[in-house]
Amino acid sequence: MKLSSQFPLPSGIETMKLAILGRTGSGKTNTAVVMAEQMIAGGVPVAIIDPQGDWWGLRSKYSIAILGGSHADVPLEPTGGSIAADFVINERIPVLLDLFAMGEGEMVRFATDFAKRLWTKNRDALHLFLDEADLFAPQKGVGADKAKCLGAWQNVCRRGRSRGLGLTMITQRSAVINKDLLTQADPLVVHRMTAPQDLNAIAAYVDHHGYGAEFRKDITANVAKLPVGEAIVISPGEMEIRPTRVSVSKRKSFDSSATPTMGSKRGEPKTLAEVDLSALQESMAETIENAKQSDPKHLKATIRELEAKVRQLEKANGKAEIDKAAADRDRHWRAELSKVQEAHASVVSKATRAREMLTLNGDASVEVRVPPSGTARRNAVSKRPTPKRVSSVSQLNLPKGEGVILTAIAQFGECQRSQLTVLTGYKRSSRDAYIQRLKEKGLVESGVGAAVRATQQGVDALGSDFEPLPVGDELRDYWRDRLPAGERAIFECLEVEGGAAARDLISEVTGYKRSSRDAYIQRLKAKLLVETDSSGVTLSENLYE
Numbered sequence: 001m002k003l004s005s006q007f008p009l010p011s012g013i014e015t016m017k018l019a020i021l022g023r024t025g026s027g028k029t030n031t032a033v034v035m036a037e038q039m040i041a042g043g044v045p046v047a048i049i050d051p052q053g054d055w056w057g058l059r060s061k062y063s064i065a066i067l068g069g070s071h072a073d074v075p076l077e078p079t080g081g082s083i084a085a086d087f088v089i090n091e092r093i094p095v096l097l098d099l100f101a102m103g104e105g106e107m108v109r110f111a112t113d114f115a116k117r118l119w120t121k122n123r124d125a126l127h128l129f130l131d132e133a134d135l136f137a138p139q140k141g142v143g144a145d146k147a148k149c150l151g152a153w154q155n156v157c158r159r160g161r162s163r164g165l166g167l168t169m170i171t172q173r174s175a176v177i178n179k180d181l182l183t184q185a186d187p188l189v190v191h192r193m194t195a196p197q198d199l200n201a202i203a204a205y206v207d208h209h210g211y212g213a214e215f216r217k218d219i220t221a222n223v224a225k226l227p228v229g230e231a232i233v234i235s236p237g238e239m240e241i242r243p244t245r246v247s248v249s250k251r252k253s254f255d256s257s258a259t260p261t262m263g264s265k266r267g268e269p270k271t272l273a274e275v276d277l278s279a280l281q282e283s284m285a286e287t288i289e290n291a292k293q294s295d296p297k298h299l300k301a302t303i304r305e306l307e308a309k310v311r312q313l314e315k316a317n318g319k320a321e322i323d324k325a326a327a328d329r330d331r332h333w334r335a336e337l338s339k340v341q342e343a344h345a346s347v348v349s350k351a352t353r354a355r356e357m358l359t360l361n362g363d364a365s366v367e368v369r370v371p372p373s374g375t376a377r378r379n380a381v382s383k384r385p386t387p388k389r390v391s392s393v394s395q396l397n398l399p400k401g402e403g404v405i406l407t408a409i410a411q412f413g414e415c416q417r418s419q420l421t422v423l424t425g426y427k428r429s430s431r432d433a434y435i436q437r438l439k440e441k442g443l444v445e446s447g448v449g450a451a452v453r454a455t456q457q458g459v460d461a462l463g464s465d466f467e468p469l470p471v472g473d474e475l476r477d478y479w480r481d482r483l484p485a486g487e488r489a490i491f492e493c494l495e496v497e498g499g500a501a502a503r504d505l506i507s508e509v510t511g512y513k514r515s516s517r518d519a520y521i522q523r524l525k526a527k528l529l530v531e532t533d534s535s536g537v538t539l540s541e542n543l544y545e
Contacts, residue, residue, distance in 0.1 A: 022191025
């Protein structure tokens with residue numbers, strides 16, 4: 001492979017990590033296409049993620065399947081990332097994934113699923129081109145969805161070589177692409193860049209690889225003056241060369257990324273290479289339907305449709321049909337409840353048997369806890385003594401601070417005082433004053449240690465305004481919707497990683513520095529949502545009960 005007639009690229013380039021940088025119109029897309037053309041001609045499977053719809057011209061010369069976009073052989077759905085990856089892995093042919101018709105959030109979702117599936121299943125040589133790479137692997141402003149996407153592409157970039165994956169990242173904004181990924185690139189192909197922040201990113205790369213101040217000054221000065229189509233290649237490791245200026249060859253296929261000019265009409269290739277897509281069409285049709293059925297938006301739409309049908313039944317068939325639907329629903333829930341009760345009984349039986357075996361073996365030091373049922377756990381508050389029933393908070397004339405504290409205690413059943421400070425925002429002195437007044441009114445009482453719990457009178461006082469915390473998946477959804485952005489990003493990172501992660505991995509995924517990361521973790525810990533130890537951070541067990 002060659003970037004020009006005088007500049008060959010190293011063998012094994014298909015599994016290397018590269019980056020192509022340059023401002024708009026500098027020639028970076030041409031460089032990427034030239035590399036892709038030579039890989040395709042050499043029989044290397046490639047997959048191209050194209051958010052701009054610029055790459056379809058490859059089809060004028062090469063047999064490449066186009067998924068999505070205005071030249072699609074097969075349409076592409078935001079939920080089809082895993083399916084597209086399976087096709088790329090199984091068929092081993094060049095594939096262009098045109099995401100131009102998707103919104104940014106849909107692109108991120110697709111690219112996340114695509115990268116995860118490749119990382120999990122691919123084992124043979126495959127080169128990926130990630131255009132507009134800063135969209136999928138940004139340096140700052142990482143929300144929950146982009147944090148997942150960044151984590152998926154970090155695996156591909158940093159560890160993908162052992163799985164046969166090579167990667168070329170293409171971006172016009174070296175300042176905003178994730179630097180952990182950019183420093184992994186070798187070789188680095190730099191076209192003209194003039195923005196100071198982008199030049200600073202190049203300087204940081206040069207410093208990272210030990211070139212020294214003189215090289216840094218010389219490289220950044222030359223980069224700002226490069227004509228269109230020329231680039232500086234930096235390869236401290238793979239090629240072991242000094243930074244070299246190269247005039248990149250022109251692409252052989254139709255230039256579908258060319259900028260339109262006033263008074264001219266861009267031509268179209270007369271013919272396009274043919275691709276056998278029967279396998280893809282069959283696979284995509286089935287898998288997109290499966291993904292659609294499990295998509296939350298689709299499920300919500302289905303629920304709305306079913307609710308509308310219930311209302312129609314009520315009008316058309318009267319009470320008898322509604323009663324039948326209600327009976328069917330009740331039978332369903334009773335069956336589900338029976339399954340839960342059977343599972344709980346099985347756990348209790350096994351725990352009891354374990355206790356008996358430990359006793360028989362003379363080991364009474366090990367405590368075997370029999371888990372309470374979900375119903376028993378949720379009804380624990382209602383089993384406390386009832387000194388007096390009050391129908392609403394307003395009848396007690398509770399001030400706002402006391403009402404906020406009482407609601408938080410009742411929701412959790414029992415709260416540590418430090419936890420109340422986090423949940424309500426009240427300082428220690430105010431918090432303790434409100435607790436003391438609630439105790440005097442018989443609405444709360446002391447729990448274990450420094451904990452405080454609501455009395456039945458306190459729960460009754462909240463009336464219809466009070467709703468106990470949910471359990472299981474709904475409890476995690478509850479917190480995810482209410483946590484501030486920083487805490488939510490770490491919470492979602494832990495969910496993606498299976499409930500536990502090392503602190504360094506959390507920083508990689510979220511982009512938070514150590515001080516911010518640890519502050520957010522401490523706040524989550526104060527809310528009793530996470531636990532920490534020397535190995536990292538773990539979501540609390542009560543989030544899965």
